[in-house]
Amino acid sequence: xxxxxxxxxxxxxxxxxxxxxxxxxxxxxxxxxxxxxxxxxxxxxxxxxxxxxxxxxxxxxxxxxxxxxxxxxxxxxxxxxxxxxxxxxxxxxxxxxxxxxxxxxxxxxxxxxxxxxxxxxxxxxxxxxxxxxxxxxxxxxxxxxxxxxxxxxxxxxxxxxxxxxxxxxxxxxxxxxxxxxxxxxxxxxxxxxxxxxxxxxxxxxxxxxxxxxxxxxxxxxxxxxxxxxxxxxxxxxxxxxxxxxxxxxxxxxxxxxxxxxxxxxxxxxxxxxxxxxxxxxxxxxxxxxxxxxxxxxxxxxxxxxxxxxxxxxxxxxxxxxxxxxxxxxxxxxxxxxxxxxxxxxxxxxxxxxxxxxxxxxxxxxxxxxxxxxxxxxxxxxxxxxxxxxxxxxxxxxxxxxxxxxxxxxxxxxxxxxxxxxxxxxxxxxxxxxxxxxxxxxxxxxxxxxxxxxxxxxxxxxxxxxxxxxxxxxxxxxxxxxxxxxxxxxxxxxxxxxxxxxxxxxxxxxxxxxxxxxxxxxxxxxxxxxxxxxxxxxxxxxxxxxxxxxxxxxxxxxxxxxxxxxxxxxxxxxxxxxxxxxxxxxxxxxxxxxx
Numbered sequence: 001x002x003x004x005x006x007x008x009x010x011x012x013x014x015x016x017x018x019x020x021x022x023x024x025x026x027x028x029x030x031x032x033x034x035x036x037x038x039x040x041x042x043x044x045x046x047x048x049x050x051x052x053x054x055x056x057x058x059x060x061x062x063x064x065x066x067x068x069x070x071x072x073x074x075x076x077x078x079x080x081x082x083x084x085x086x087x088x089x090x091x092x093x094x095x096x097x098x099x100x101x102x103x104x105x106x107x108x109x110x111x112x113x114x115x116x117x118x119x120x121x122x123x124x125x126x127x128x129x130x131x132x133x134x135x136x137x138x139x140x141x142x143x144x145x146x147x148x149x150x151x152x153x154x155x156x157x158x159x160x161x162x163x164x165x166x167x168x169x170x171x172x173x174x175x176x177x178x179x180x181x182x183x184x185x186x187x188x189x190x191x192x193x194x195x196x197x198x199x200x201x202x203x204x205x206x207x208x209x210x211x212x213x214x215x216x217x218x219x220x221x222x223x224x225x226x227x228x229x230x231x232x233x234x235x236x237x238x239x240x241x242x243x244x245x246x247x248x249x250x251x252x253x254x255x256x257x258x259x260x261x262x263x264x265x266x267x268x269x270x271x272x273x274x275x276x277x278x279x280x281x282x283x284x285x286x287x288x289x290x291x292x293x294x295x296x297x298x299x300x301x302x303x304x305x306x307x308x309x310x311x312x313x314x315x316x317x318x319x320x321x322x323x324x325x326x327x328x329x330x331x332x333x334x335x336x337x338x339x340x341x342x343x344x345x346x347x348x349x350x351x352x353x354x355x356x357x358x359x360x361x362x363x364x365x366x367x368x369x370x371x372x373x374x375x376x377x378x379x380x381x382x383x384x385x386x387x388x389x390x391x392x393x394x395x396x397x398x399x400x401x402x403x404x405x406x407x408x409x410x411x412x413x414x415x416x417x418x419x420x421x422x423x424x425x426x427x428x429x430x431x432x433x434x435x436x437x438x439x440x441x442x443x444x445x446x447x448x449x450x451x452x453x454x455x456x457x458x459x460x461x462x463x464x465x466x467x468x469x470x471x472x473x474x475x476x477x478x479x480x481x482x483x484x485x486x487x488x489x490x491x492x493x494x495x496x497x498x499x500x501x502x503x504x505x506x507x508x509x510x511x512x513x514x515x516x517x518x519x520x521x522x523x524x525x526x527x528x529x530x531x532x533x534x535x536x537x538x539x540x541x542x543x544x545x546x547x548x549x550x551x552x553x554x555x556x557x558x559x560x561x562x563x564x565x566x567x568x569x570x571x572x573x574x575x576x577x578x579x580x581x582x583x584x585x586x587x588x589x590x591x592x593x594x
Contacts, residue, residue: 018326022079025363033362040361041369043228044352046235048089048370049377051352051400053238053259053385054393057158058095058151060104060167063259063385063393065344066090067378068267069113072338073346074371078364080330082322083311085357087367088334091349092151092401093144094303098344099167100435101295106342107273112292113346114272114339116300121332123304129324132305138420139442140305141409142427146438148405150431151397158394159195161187161257169432186255190244191391194237198399201237205230231355234396241392242384249387256389262382266375272339294436299345302439304331307348314357351400419449455479461490466500466567468560472507477514484522491531499531500567504560506537516549523553532570536563 017023048070056066073088081088102109123129150169156176157165161184165175208227229236248254276283289296304327311322335345356366413420427442455478460470469487471479491501526533536557538546546554557563 021082036360036362037366040356040359041366043359044356045370045373046232047352047355050234050238050396052090054397055090055095059098064262069343069346071371071374072341073334074367076334077330078367081364082326084363085314085353086311086348087352087356088346091347093147094345094347096147097299101292107276109344110272110339110342113335113344116345117332117335119300120304120328124325124328127325136446138424139427141406142424145405146428146431148401151401155394155397158390159191187257187391191395194392194395197237198233201230201233238392241389242387245389246387259388262385264382266378267342298436303347307331310348310350310353459486467491468502470504474508474510475515476512480515480518484518501533502563503535504537508542511542511545520551534563536560
């Protein structure tokens with residue numbers, strides 16, 4: 001939680017405050033916070049409206065569905081969210097997933113939001129937030145980098161004014177290159193101009209520095225103005241493109257491809273569609289769920305993963321804490337309620353969250369301001385949206401997703417751990433075929449690598465008169481045979497035939513029954529070859545487990561030095577016994593020596 005818990009609270013009060021984080025910050029809300037939240041909310045609102053229209057295009061839905069998906073999350077997260085900076089709404093990643101699993105059908109998209117919300121809510125109530133830790137960073141980076149390329153190229157057709165381009169990536173590349181001669185000059189010029197303007201404003205914002213008090217008043221006044229314009233660059237570029245398109249419309253010639261009419265007014269409050277009417281009858285709920293398939297796992301998982309990752313990043317940056325399970329509850333509630341307002345699945349937006357943090361948002365109240373601006377846009381501005389050129393929206397999307405491509409991750413993993421390049425490359429390449437295959441294959445490869453490290457833990461073997469074996473991690477059933485074979489082979493194959501083996505367990509934090517059985521068999525096997533096996537430095541839980549198993553011949557020493565001293569004593573006794581036996585044999589008649 002980002003607000004500290006007050007002392008002296010009863011358990012039910014703490015539980016209510018944990019489930020409703022708004023109760024933690026609202027009693028201390030001040031006018032100074034209101035001023036900062038208003039500024040941040042308006043700034044984010046000017047960003048989210050053009051992005052929402054553009055992301056609906058990525059999802060393959062009518063543009064109004066982007067706005068329908070942009071206000072409920074703001075209101076819900078204000079009450080239930082634990083990060084003051086995060087804003088919920090449509091994003092490029094989620095829109096790409098919706099495009100894959102909702103088949104460009106609003107009914108499927110809204111139902112997907114409802115079912116994803118139910119899954120996320122159940123995960124939060126069951127405290128399953130830890131499952132997100134099993135999605136590795138290489139898989140996430142591979143997916144987002146591939147999504148950056150896929151989404152960007154998907155918008156090239158709108159920049160060039162091409163129609164009828166398929167959405168499958170490889171067919172899209174082929175058809176775009178084949179039909180590039182059909183490019184509409186008006187769309188191409190406007191789209192490239194918007195891209196240049198967005199890139200210039202982004203660079204300008206990154207290079208702006210606070211004005212010194214010694215600089216002229218005009219300079220000090222212009223820097224905040226330029227920064228505000230650069231922050232609201234999406235709205236300014238879309239507004240300018242709309243004015244250009246309107247001027248052409250008034251003049252009677254229209255060289256640009258426009259968004260088209262957008263239904264006016266707020267979306268009706270109604271349950272999500274649990275069936276769908278088609279010309280030949282009705283698609284039942286079960287068939288719709290079957291059609292969405294793996295999307296019912298991929299969409300809620302990646303939605304929560306994106307939100308929690310963003311929340312953790314900004315919580316660390318701004319020195320507060322979040323609750324992953326509460327974030328699951330907030331996400332699930334937002335998607336469930338949003339589906340009653342025709343929303344498709346939403347998640348946290350990194351770009352808008354960064355804008356929120358940079359403008360100094362104080363509490364989640366800024367989300368209320370953003371959501372209100374979206375509602376006002378739906379109520380009064382939809383008649384103007386028809387003049388927005390598709391090329392301008394495409395430029396907004398490309399500008400937003402290009403930074404998601406992380407080329408440095410390939411070099412970093414090559415330098416740090418090359419094996420992690422395998423899930424990264426598998427995810428990255430297969431996502432160009434189908435998103436779900438890329439993510440599932442990447443997670444499968446990561447899981448195999450994880451299981452391999454459990455099945456083949458690092459084992460250090462030293463020969464210093466005795467055989468010292470040091471497993472580098474816990475012992476579980478996949479590693480039982482591996483450890484037994486290494487000890488047995490090294491003990492029997494050593495040139496000096498050591499008759500004493502020390503198993504140093506100071507790195508072993510846990511052990512399961514199969515590994516215990518394997519150690520029992522190893523004790524018996526080595527005993528047959530007159531080799532002693534002792535244990536040292538076992539941690540208390542592991543020692544209690546082995547004592548409870550009552551292994552025959554089990555001996556434990558607090559440190560390997562004591563085990564080594566015991567081994568030297570036993571070896572000395574063994575050598576003495578061998579010498580005595582040899583001396584006695586020499587006194588016997590030759591015929592009695594066998």
